[in-house]
Ligand SMILES: [Ca+2]
């Protein structure tokens with residue numbers, strides 16, 4: 001069964017089988033007789049939808065143990081910061097390459113999964129209400145020791161590459177202000193009150209999709225610290241910035257960001273001696289400045 005446009009103005013859309021909503025879901029402003037926003041219940045299997053377009057700050061709630069697979073961008077219109085709550089099961093992202101999903105609030109309940117796949121995600125929060133620590137905890141849970149199969153925020157793309165890829169990928173997170181991304185990211189609005197989450201290479205501290213000198217410098221500046229965050233060099237989410245994180249960074253230094261289709265074609269990592277030479281070169285420059 002395929003359906004075109006569905007507009008949510010309150011209520012529940014329920015599926016127990018395979019359904020594809022080919023176009024988009026509009027989260028429309030509340031009017032007389034409806035509360036705005038709505039719930040998508042997927043009891044089992046997978047429900048596919050196109051874009052999710054917010055025209056109201058009220059939100060979309062995903063319930064049921066099945067998967068809601070979003071095949072387009074989740075985007076709040078300019079000036080709107082819609083809510084997304086995943087209360088049960090899994091919500092899987094799949095926005096077009098280079099475009100970010102954007103919401104105002106994200107709620108992922110315990111034991112529930114946001115599958116980032118290879119996406120970018122922006123939470124444009126209200127001042128003083130940063131979800132940074134919540135996102136940090138959710139991503140650490142999804143990491144699952146490197147398998148990327150945990151609940152919380154994980155990535156099925158990173159999970160596939162964890163099995164066979166030469167260059168490990170990850171879900172990085174940062175306050176936009178910490179990585180200089182306060183004037184837009186992935187084609188959507190960002191500002192100083194924004195948390196950015198993206199699929200990228202392990203070691204990409206500044207979330208630019210590459211592992212290079214700025215990432216090494218972030219790690220070096222925080223080495224041996226025990227309150228580690230991704231943008232400060234904690235690439236295995238254990239809270240400490242140490243050699244384990246350096247090894248993740250070094251194995252991806254200068255590498256391209258792989259996709260699942262490419263991971264089996266990517267050659268073995270660049271020789272460790274070259275990586276270390278590059279890293280040490282950066283370190284020497286830093287020390288010479290200091
Ligand atoms: Ca980087």
Ligand SMILES: [Ca+2]
Pocket residue numbers: 228233234235236237238239240241242244245
């Ligand atoms: Ca670490």
